[in-house]
Amino acid sequence: MWRYAVQKLILAIPTVLAVVAFVFVSIRLVPGDPAVIMAGDFADAATLDRMREEWGLNRPLPVQFGVFVGNLVQGDLGNSIRSRQPVLRELGSRLQVTFTLALGSILVTLLIGLVAGIASAVRPYTVVDYTSTVVSLLGVSMPIFWSGLILIVIFSLYLDWFPTGGVGTWKHYVLPSVSLGVFSAGVVARQTRSAMLESLATDFVRTARSKGLPPHQVVLKHAFKASLIPIITITGLQFGRMLAGAILTETVFNLPGLGSYLVTAIAQRDYPVIQGIVMVFALTFTLVNLVTDLLYPLVNPQVNQ
């Protein structure tokens, strides 16, 4: 197990470096002089020179990248052009909002996706299965912002159960989490159904049944356990999509997270902030992929070999 984990950790290092290089190069593809973009069209030559010096824009690109990585390791993502504050400080509190939302959404996804998927597989080609399939399809086809608006209308404006937006208590996260989680629940339900159908048809499940084990034990202890690898894989992938989806959900529910800040930063052309947020998102995807890989041997010891 430890050897496998260390192997995966070592393999993740070039991926992290590739992510950092990709984001660094992407932001430098912005057409025009970065100093003019940051200082504004009416900045004088002295200000532009100072900007170039301050941001190291007058140095060769590989040197700029080296300095950037060095600063990144020390937790320095530069300063925001608009607020003049360190980007890392700006992202700090917003990071918490986005991750709370992502965790809430993944809970909703797993709850709905697993229950619907298992129910479909246990009773295939019945009303339960068809209902679950239709609901999954609707979930996948429904735009995140639209489900969010509908939830606001029903549960905030008419029933007055939850706030329409903002942060404060756990109640502020319920509707955004449901809105974002439902989208991925359909995907997880489809994958769970497919994996469970395969497991339920295997010899060891037939043996468990013939031993006289109660149906819930056969399904949950034997078949479900054997279906976990594809379910973990798809959930890991969905977590990445959720962080991207958070950009929309945060905008709909006025949550002060990384997603809504990214949209503002793009409108203001605040490139250090854009770079910082995309970097945080991209590194989180890499981390989630790593965690997914590390979970495999826990559910199936054969993966170690």
Next chain:
Amino acid sequence: MSTGSRVESAAGRERQQRPTARALKRFRRHRAAQVGLVLLLLLLLAGLLAPLIAPYDPNVTNLRLRLAPPSWEHWFGMDHLGRDLFSRVLYGARISVLIGVISVGIALLGGMPLGMAAGYAGGRVDRVLSAVIDFLLSFPPLLLAILVIAIFGPGLRNAMIAIGISLMPVFARLIRAEVIRVREEVYVEAVRALGAQHLRILNVHILPNALPPIIVQVTLSMATAILSASYLGFLGLGAQPPTPEWGAMLNEGRRYLRSALHVSVFPGAVIMLAILAFNLFGDGLRDALDPRANRG
């Protein structure tokens, strides 16, 4: 005749049919796919005939009727500037279809040579290109599209390019896998032994036989493209006002949820129907063209 032999003779008959006829027959039996096809045709017709069937100009404002609810004169009601929502939704179909076609076209144009080169060349070329494709695939398409918009600026044209780029790795990976599968076929070996040029082998012998899954992916990617465009429009990073793009319309309407729900409901509902149509049609097409790919 026993049930077994009836089944066997039916299977035999199906084997004797041409692959296209077999696929068509399977597609006709797929009810959900037919629902998708009907919805798709409606979407296409709405887009193509928008100037003829839209009752009003989508950009003409009538402030006296701003936020008016649905009525016989204005089926979907009026928006916050007093524009006919039904006409705007019809014109929106035209924009969405355009976005889907252009974005997926860009993804195909970029992904195809990449996938073909990786799959056909193999070895080091494949390893390097596959690493690039896998790396890009690890980014969610929406984030990749937003990154491209952050670089080149908001707008409909840049949104289509951004979505095209974000879908490119999906096509590259699929085409690579298909090329690897087909290049090992005996007939490809035969034309290679006859001395055919690499480009001819790829274009004439490999690509046509790799088409079915690519066609399915094109259909499913159209759904992703339209959805991504609506997301970008909603965030103000895609189509700009007064373009009647569905996502942007929904964004304009969300300020009036309490007083004029219809301004948000109709654009949202048509986005969902369009995505549903492409998903149903794409799933049906996959089952018809490659029944082995039907996963549960």
